[in-house]
Amino acid sequence: MQLTPYLTVFPHPDSPGESVLFAARTGALVVLRDEILKAIRGAGRPPTELIADLTAMGFLVPSREAEEKAVCGYLDEINRINPSLTLAVVLGLECNFACRYCFEGAQKGGGRAMDDRTADQLVAFIDQRFTPAKKQLKLEIYGGEPLLYRPRLLGLARRLKPLVEERGGRLIIDLVSNGSLLSEEVVAELTPWGLDGVKVTLDGMPENHNRFRPFKSGAASFDCIVANLARVCDKTKIRLGGNYTPDNYRAFPPLLDLLAARGVTPDKVEVVNFNIVMRVNDRLTANEYTGGCATVNEPWLREAALYIREEVLRRGYPVAAPEPAPCGVEVEDTFTVNFDGSLYKCVTWIGHQQYKIGDLRQGVTEDYRHSHHLLHWQREPRCRQCPYLPLCFGGCRYMAFQRDGHMATVDCKKPFFDATLPEMLRQELRYRYS
Numbered sequence: 378m379q380l381t382p383y384l385t386v387f388p389h390p391d392s393p394g395e396s397v398l399f400a401a402r403t404g405a406l407v408v409l410r411d412e413i414l415k416a417i418r419g420a421g422r423p424p425t426e427l428i429a430d431l432t433a434m435g436f437l438v439p440s441r442e443a444e445e446k447a448v449c450g451y452l453d454e455i456n457r458i459n460p461s462l463t464l465a466v467v468l469g470l471e472c473n474f475a476c477r478y479c480f481e482g483a484q485k486g487g488g489r490a491m492d493d494r495t496a497d498q499l500v501a502f503i504d505q506r507f508t509p510a511k512k513q514l515k516l517e518i519y520g521g522e523p524l525l526y527r528p529r530l531l532g533l534a535r536r537l538k539p540l541v542e543e544r545g546g547r548l549i550i551d552l553v554s555n556g557s558l559l560s561e562e563v564v565a566e567l568t569p570w571g572l573d574g575v576k577v578t579l580d581g582m583p584e585n586h587n588r589f590r591p592f593k594s595g596a597a598s599f600d601c602i603v604a605n606l607a608r609v610c611d612k613t614k615i616r617l618g619g620n621y622t623p624d625n626y627r628a629f630p631p632l633l634d635l636l637a638a639r640g641v642t643p644d645k646v647e648v649v650n651f652n653i654v655m656r657v658n659d660r661l662t663a664n665e666y667t668g669g670c671a672t673v674n675e676p677w678l679r680e681a682a683l684y685i686r687e688e689v690l691r692r693g694y695p696v697a698a699p700e701p702a703p704c705g706v707e708v709e710d711t712f713t714v715n716f717d718g719s720l721y722k723c724v725t726w727i728g729h730q731q732y733k734i735g736d737l738r739q740g741v742t743e744d745y746r747h748s749h750h751l752l753h754w755q756r757e758p759r760c761r762q763c764p765y766l767p768l769c770f771g772g773c774r775y776m777a778f779q780r781d782g783h784m785a786t787v788d789c790k791k792p793f794f795d796a797t798l799p800e801m802l803r804q805e806l807r808y809r810y811s
Contacts, residue, residue, distance in 0.1 A: 378428065378437040380417060381444050383764050387799045390806070399802050401767040402448055403435030404700035406805060448767055449755055451701070456709045460512040462503065463705070465713040465724040466533075467491075467519045468526035474555050475593045478620065478654045478669060484728045485521060491529055495718040498737035500536050505740075506710070507540070513547045516571075519724055524558035527566075534570035549573045551616075555590070556602035564612045574614030574647060577606060581619060581628035582635065589620075603639055610645035617694075619651040622668050626651075626681040630688030643693040650697065651685050653678060658779045659729075671780035672788070673772075679796040686801065690808040698809070699801055701767040706749050706774060722749060725775040749774065750785050757787050765794040 383402045389395040396414050398407050409417075417423045423431060431437040438444040469490030470481060479485065491499075507514055514537065518530060530550075538548045548571035552559075556577035564572065579602060580586040587597040606615060617636075621629055629651050637643070656669035670678065689696050705711040706722040713721040715728070718737040722745060726732040732749065735742040745751070754760040754771030772788025780788075 378422075378432065378439065379441060381435055381438045382441045383444070383448065383767055384436070385764060385798055385802065386414070387802070390803050397802060397806065398436055399699070399798070400435040401699075401765055402444070402451075402701060404698060405434035405436065406802060406810070407431070407434060407436060408806075445761065449761070451767065452703055452707045452752070452770070455703060459708065459710055460510070461515050461710065462507055462511050462513075463515040463517070463708070463711045464503070465517040465519060466499070467713070467715050467724065467727055468521070468523050468529050469716045470521045471525050472521035472555070473525065473557060473593055474522065474590055474598065475595075476555075476590045478589065478657070480655065480657060480725055481521070481727070482657060489716055490526060491716040491718075495716070495737065496529065496533060498718055499533065499714060500540070502714075502737045502740070503537060504540060507544060507546065509544065511544075511546055511710075513549055514541045515549045515551070517551045517553060517724075519553050522555055522558065523552055524554055524563060527558075527563065531566065531570065534567065538570055547571075551576065555598070556605050557592070557598055559602075559605040559609055561608050561612065564609045568613065572613060574616055575609075576616040576618055577602060578618040578620065579603070579632055579636075581621065581625055581632050585625050585628045586632075603636065603641070606636070607640045610641050614647040615641070615645060616647050617649045620654045621651055621681065621685070622654050623675075623677045623681070626685060629685055630692065633689065633692045633694055637692070643695065646694055648697055649689050649694045651689070655776060656779055658782075671776055673776075673790050673793045679793060682793075683797055683800050683804075687804055690804055698805060699768060699798065701770075703770050704774065706745075707751055707770070723775060753785065754787050759789065759791070760787055763791055765791060765798070768794065 381400050381402060383400060385399040385401070386396055389397050389408055392408070394411050395408050396411055398409060399405070413423055413427070428437065470485045470487065471490065472485055503514060520526065523530060534548065534550060541548045550567065550571040551573055552575040554575055554577055559575060559577065578590065579599070580589045583597070583599040586599045590598055592598050619629055654669035656671040658671070686696055711722070713724045713727060714737065715721065719733050720735040720737065720741060721727055721732060722734060733743065734745045754766065760766055760771060769790045772790050774784040774788070777784045777786060777788040
């Protein structure tokens, strides 16, 4: 047996003579005495009583070649056993906010929304694809602002829940909302029909948030959103997002102190995911904001990401642990449905006709393996040899598109992980396992 090639090792920060090991393919974290680690590296033979556990957690593998082959086939295995049909559904492009950096940009507005015919086609599409092997239908509901389309959402849920349950499955609805229309009434109405939680974005403290995410009228939105979160946070799952820049990331952690004071405490938030504002360079989605990032490898982001993660964890709020993260583009039963019935592989591509893969009436009509450069990471020696491959699988195609004008090349995250992953894992030890 050998150590997996997808391995990060560093000295335990608080226990001399021990090392911390992280297996990227499984997301497992383990602490080993240095003499055991030395024995594994030297002869590949740890104490007999540890072999089964270290193998099950993905640290010991029969050979590097076999492990590399398994990771190269990871997406095939995911697609073979995937129990979910996942659809990001854009109900319409009207929004009551005027966010400075919205990825939908110039597409928003215009009264464009899903009509009855398209809703019927969506139900038929799901009816065809929710096969006996599927156990759950996951709908990620977008706008514009999706709660402007509440009757349409409720109508779809009332049709889809019995369809799925008759086949032994479960309907899960996740809202991606600006939070301004989120109310106890909305949660009470949608929960029986599958509402599982709401992702709401707050861009730090009030002054910063209101500058980046005002109402269309220009009015401040912060207090309205926080009041709504306080009313519903014990009635549905809250997933808190936020988008920061080099100039404002330090204004994000104090937001959590304010939320806790208003009743949105760590136990009432499922996850906090503060992330970068992405740079938008294409004409279709261009907006007035010209900042943001088109790569995670900008040097400032290394400090910012670790600072924010530390401060969120220190306050007791949950963050996602490092774990395998395949791109949804490469997951076969994952689609984005635009309000007009057009099909895409990611919500960031809506309106980009060159990346449309079909429509609800005809189904998938384009061979998107080539247009979306599926498995491009398999053809890259730097990916195949990278210890972080299972954490990114070639990175974000949309970010590559905004940076390079195409997504033919991988969005390499190795410099970022080199600089940040050991400290992220130390954070895991301090806050999740201490």
